[in-house]
Amino acid sequence: MSAAALLVAILAALGAAVAAALHDPVVLVGLLAALSAFAAAVAAGAAAVQLRAPNTLTEPRHPQGPSAPPPLPDDVLARRGAFGRLWWIAFAAFALAGLEPLISLGRMPRRNGTAWRGGARLVTPQGTPLRPDDLAVGGVTTVFPEGRVDAPESAVLLLRLQDGVMQLGPERRDWVQQGNVAFSKICTHAGCPVAIFRHLTYELYCPCHQSVFDVLHGAQPVSGPATRALPQLALDLDRDGYLVARGDFAEPVGPDSWWRTL
Numbered sequence: 039m040s041a042a043a044l045l046v047a048i049l050a051a052l053g054a055a056v057a058a059a060l061h062d063p064v065v066l067v068g069l070l071a072a073l074s075a076f077a078a079a080v081a082a083g084a085a086a087v088q089l090r091a092p093n094t095l096t097e098p099r100h101p102q103g104p105s106a107p108p109p110l111p112d113d114v115l116a117r118r119g120a121f122g123r124l125w126w127i128a129f130a131a132f133a134l135a136g137l138e139p140l141i142s143l144g145r146m147p148r149r150n151g152t153a154w155r156g157g158a159r160l161v162t163p164q165g166t167p168l169r170p171d172d173l174a175v176g177g178v179t180t181v182f183p184e185g186r187v188d189a190p191e192s193a194v195l196l197l198r199l200q201d202g203v204m205q206l207g208p209e210r211r212d213w214v215q216q217g218n219v220a221f222s223k224i225c226t227h228a229g230c231p232v233a234i235f236r237h238l239t240y241e242l243y244c245p246c247h248q249s250v251f252d253v254l255h256g257a258q259p260v261s262g263p264a265t266r267a268l269p270q271l272a273l274d275l276d277r278d279g280y281l282v283a284r285g286d287f288a289e290p291v292g293p294d295s296w297w298r299t300l
C-alpha cells in the first residue's frame with residue numbers, strides 16, 4: 039500500500055514537472071502536484087504503520103549488554119531499506135516538480151513588452167497596412183502590429199496632424215512620419231482605451247476617468263488622474279512606403295500596477 043502510494047506520488051510529481059515544462063494549463067500542473075502531495079501523505083502514513091517494530095520482540099538475554107535495544111527482524115529491516123530508497127526517488131521527483139516553475143520564471147516574457155517589433159507594419163483591425171497619406175489630417179484610427187491584431191495591449195492610436203506641428207524633444211522628432219504620430223491606446227491611469235481625439239485642441243481623452251493627454255507634447259497628461267504620458271511608438275517607413283514601427287515601446291504601456299504584479 040505504502041509503496042504503491044509512493045509510486046503514485048512520484049509519477050504525479052514527474053507529471054507535474056513535465057506539464058509545467060510543456061506550458062500545460064496551470065490547473066493541470068496544480069492538480070498533479072496536489073495528487074502527488076496527497077499520495078505522499080498516504081504513503082507516509084501507511085509506511086508508519088507497516089514499518090513499525092512488531093509489538094512483540096524476542097530479546098536474547100544480555101547478548102549486547104543490558105541497555106542495547108532488541109534487534110529488529112530481518113524482514114522489517116529489508117522493507118525499511120527498500121522503502122527508504124523509494125523515498126529518495128520521491129524526493130528527487132518532488133524537487134524536479136518544484137524546480138520547473140522556478141526555472142520557468144526566468145523564461146517568462148518581459149511583461150511590459152508588447153507585440154510591436156522593428157519593421158512591423160501598422161495595420162487596421164481588419165489587417166490593412168497603412169501609408170502616411172491614408173489618414174486625412176485631423177484623422178485618427180486604431181492600429182495593431184501586422185499579424186497581431188489579437189494583441190490588445192499593442193493597440194495604438196495613429197493620428198495624422200499637420201506637418202511640423204508636434205513639439206517633441208530632439209530624440210523623438212524623427213518618430214513622426216509625414217504628420218503621422220502613434221501613441222499607446224491604453225490609458226496609463228487604469229488601462230481603459232483612450233478613445234477620443236479632440237483635433238482642435240490636440241488632446242486625447244480617456245472616457246473612464248476623464249484623463250486628458252496633450253498630443254503635441256508627447257501625450258503628457260494635463261488633467262485627470264493619469265500621471266504618466268501615453269507611450270509613443272516610433273514610426274518609420276518601409277521600402278514599399280508603408281508605416282512601420284521602429285521597435286517596441288520604450289516604456290511599459292498601461293497603468294504601472296500592471297507591471298508590479300510579478
Ligand code: FES
Binds near residue numbers: 246248
Ligand atoms: S482609465 Fe483613463 S482616466 Fe482612468
